[in-house]
Amino acid sequence: KAGVTQTPRYLIKTRGQQVTLSCSPISGHRSVSWYQQTPGQGLQFLFEYFSETQRNKGNFPGRFSGRQFSNSRSEMNVSTLELGDSALYLCASSSSGSLSTDTQYFGPGTRLTVL
Amino acid sequence: AQKITQTQPGMFVQEKEAVTLDCTYDTSDPSYGLFWYKQPSSGEMIFLIYQGSYDQQNATEGRYSLNFQKARKSANLVISASQLGDSAMYFCAMRELNTGFQKLVFGTGTRLLVSP
Numbered sequence: 001k002a003g004v005t006q007t008p009r010y011l012i013k014t015r016g017q018q019v020t021l022s023c024s025p026i027s028g029h030r031s032v033s034w035y036q037q038t039p040g041q042g043l044q045f046l047f048e049y050f051s052e053t054q055r056n057k058g059n060f061p062g063r064f065s066g067r068q069f070s071n072s073r074s075e076m077n078v079s080t081l082e083l084g085d086s087a088l089y090l091c092a093s094s095s096s097g098s099l100s101t102d103t104q105y106f107g108p109g110t111r112l113t114v115l
Numbered sequence: 116a117q118k119i120t121q122t123q124p125g126m127f128v129q130e131k132e133a134v135t136l137d138c139t140y141d142t143s144d145p146s147y148g149l150f151w152y153k154q155p156s157s158g159e160m161i162f163l164i165y166q167g168s169y170d171q172q173n174a175t176e177g178r179y180s181l182n183f184q185k186a187r188k189s190a191n192l193v194i195s196a197s198q199l200g201d202s203a204m205y206f207c208a209m210r211e212l213n214t215g216f217q218k219l220v221f222g223t224g225t226r227l228l229v230s231p
Binding site for chain 1 (some may be wrong): 159
């Protein structure tokens with residue numbers, strides 16, 4: 001089975017712009033979660049989607065949003081980029097999403113740099 | 116609130132030796148899962164091992180084992196027979212199972228360096 005894929009792998013934007021990141025989960029996985037990783041704050045949970053519905057959200061401003069499509073692929077969007085949004089954005093998928101013991105498998109991440 | 120603490124910013128070990136990476140946790144949920152992930156410099160988080168709070172035995176996966184001490188709220192990762200390829204960041208993470216959500220809370224990580 002192919003793993004979690006994320007595109008693009010690297011992105012450079014300027015302040016004020018917006019960006020969309022994409023994540024394709026492992027085939028058959030229906031839950032997709034997003035995390036932000038920075039040197040200062042570490043790994044922080046952004047949101048989780050299951051069956052096209054956001055069912056959990058971390059403590060991030062409304063500039064961060066996401067969605068999930070019927071094929072379980074997910075996108076996250078960051079509007080009005082700030083320098084502090086520079087980070088590695090990781091997507092993770094898990095199988096049913098109904099079992100809390102499901103293991104999350106991560107993609108390679110998208111490294112966003114905001115200038 | 117759930118919290119994961121990894122007190123070792125960096126660890127050094129020689130090839131073929133065993134190493135223990137520490138992880139302590141705090142949660143008010145009696146039902147939780149503990150995970151360890153490895154993150155090489157490429158950035159991808161690689162799942163290593165899982166331990167459930169009600170599991171009677173310590174988890175093992177190949178060269179990885181988890182020393183789970185529930186009363187002490189610790190879940191240390193033991194890597195036996197270290198290899199050069201084990202050099203990476205290691206993260207301990209926890210999920211509170213009663214929420215039904217997939218959210219993981221991570222520790223700050225331990226950077227492991229394996230020397231020849």
